[in-house]
Amino acid sequence: MRVHHLHAPSYLEKAASASPSPATAPSTSPPSALFPFGAFQCLRPLAPKISLPDQPKKLVAPPDVLGRVRNATKLLSCTVRNHTVQVPVGGTTRWNPSAEQIKVLEALYRGGMRTPNSAQIERITEELGRHGRIEGKNVFYWFQNHKARERQKQKRAALLTLSTLDSSSLPATATKVPN
Amino acid sequence: MRVHHLHAPSYLEKAASASPSPATAPSTSPPSALFPFGAFQCLRPLAPKISLPDQPKKLVAPPDVLGRVRNATKLLSCTVRNHTVQVPVGGTTRWNPSAEQIKVLEALYRGGMRTPNSAQIERITEELGRHGRIEGKNVFYWFQNHKARERQKQKRAALLTLSTLDSSSLPATATKVPN
DNA sequence: GCAAATTAATGATTTATTCAAG
DNA sequence: CTTGAATAAATCATTAATTTGC
Numbered sequence: 211m212r213v214h215h216l217h218a219p220s221y222l223e224k225a226a227s228a229s230p231s232p233a234t235a236p237s238t239s240p241p242s243a244l245f246p247f248g249a250f251q252c253l254r255p256l257a258p259k260i261s262l263p264d265q266p267k268k269l270v271a272p273p274d275v276l277g278r279v280r281n282a283t284k285l286l287s288c289t290v291r292n293h294t295v296q297v298p299v300g301g302t303t304r305w306n307p308s309a310e311q312i313k314v315l316e317a318l319y320r321g322g323m324r325t326p327n328s329a330q331i332e333r334i335t336e337e338l339g340r341h342g343r344i345e346g347k348n349v350f351y352w353f354q355n356h357k358a359r360e361r362q363k364q365k366r367a368a369l370l371t372l373s374t375l376d377s378s379s380l381p382a383t384a385t386k387v388p389n
Numbered sequence: 390m391r392v393h394h395l396h397a398p399s400y401l402e403k404a405a406s407a408s409p410s411p412a413t414a415p416s417t418s419p420p421s422a423l424f425p426f427g428a429f430q431c432l433r434p435l436a437p438k439i440s441l442p443d444q445p446k447k448l449v450a451p452p453d454v455l456g457r458v459r460n461a462t463k464l465l466s467c468t469v470r471n472h473t474v475q476v477p478v479g480g481t482t483r484w485n486p487s488a489e490q491i492k493v494l495e496a497l498y499r500g501g502m503r504t505p506n507s508a509q510i511e512r513i514t515e516e517l518g519r520h521g522r523i524e525g526k527n528v529f530y531w532f533q534n535h536k537a538r539e540r541q542k543q544k545r546a547a548l549l550t551l552s553t554l555d556s557s558s559l560p561a562t563a564t565k566v567p568n
Numbered sequence: 569g570c571a572a573a574t575t576a577a578t579g580a581t582t583t584a585t586t587c588a589a590g
Numbered sequence: 591c592t593t594g595a596a597t598a599a600a601t602c603a604t605t606a607a608t609t610t611g612c
Contacts, residue, residue, distance in 0.1 A: 325597085
């Protein structure tokens with residue numbers, strides 16, 4: 211009986227940080243974010259349920275927000291007169307790779323790429339962006355997951371081979387009964 | 390006999406990406422980085438020994454680089470005429486929290502903070518920055534590690550308690566022999 | 569045929585381990 | 591030996607396949 215995380219706060223989001231021009235852009239995905247383990251750009255996360263104490267910087271509500279939240283409901287948080295308001299918003303959408311994007315990613319993987327560094331991720335993201343919206347973190351996650359799942363596959367295959375050998379060759383080869 | 394990762398490529402670093410002005414600046418660290426699982430700003434990978442201190446903001450440099458590499462040797466990569474050159478550079482330095490920084494972090498931890506989101510990390514980093522150089526990722530890692538290690542401690546303590554009970558109470562309380 | 573109900577994949581997070589600096 | 595940094599493994603959650611009842 212583990213407790214797991216009974217609902218992690220969920221922090222994922224993009225730090226607005228010093229955005230040069232927060233004005234124009236039409237919402238589309240922010241630049242991108244480097245990641246954790248490798249290097250990622252961030253993406254905006256999720257707005258704190260309430261907003262910690264005072265917010266020092268950035269007034270405005272810009273970027274921050276967009277709940278990605280675990281359980282689906284989405285909130286858009288805006289800072290109004292020092293208060294953070296959250297408005298439920300349309301669904302969160304996770305990246306859904308196009309056939310072309312997958313093709314490229316798999317090609318890179320087959321080519322030996324496993325854990326691309328940030329520069330590589332950036333370039334890949336840029337390239338894949340021609341075939342659909344995508345962010346650096348998506349690329350990062352794709353490699354992480356693909357690598358891990360290929361490993362599992364290999365492992366399963368190995369075990370299967372072994373068990374096959376066990377059940378097919380064992381009986382075949384003298385079973386060496388106790389006697 | 391596991392193989393561990395026999396030397397991961399190690400990608401950590403900052404992506405220079407489309408730097409508006411790739412000209413001037415030598416080095417400096419980019420703003421920061423969100424992280425992996427939560428949201429992080431990216432950090433600079435590794436700062437060259439030098440220059441970490443003040444950084445204006447990013448102009449330049451291709452930040453890219455810097456091997457963080459597992460085995461220590463450090464490289465500074467520069468793109469010259471379309472070729473990426475890597476120059477070995479001084480040692481990597483990891484964050485060394487000051488007493489004050491730790492105090493604050495532990496206070497936050499005791500206060501219940503476990504996995505701060507990017508906004509929180511940003512604020513904490515800003516605050517701790519008053520007591521010494523620090524980056525968002527350091528804060529992120531601190532919480533990750535502290536949480537994990539407190540858990541280990543708890544677990545060990547629990548086991549110890551159990552074993553103590555076992556060896557002290559078992560013999561004491563009627564051992565309920567089969568009879 | 570088709571939409572609700574299931575199940576299979578897989579994107580995104582979190583936790584556990586490992587590596588290594590000091 | 592402590593602990594910052596990084597990676598791998600385990601989980602969670604959402605979307606696409608598919609199955610099923612009509």
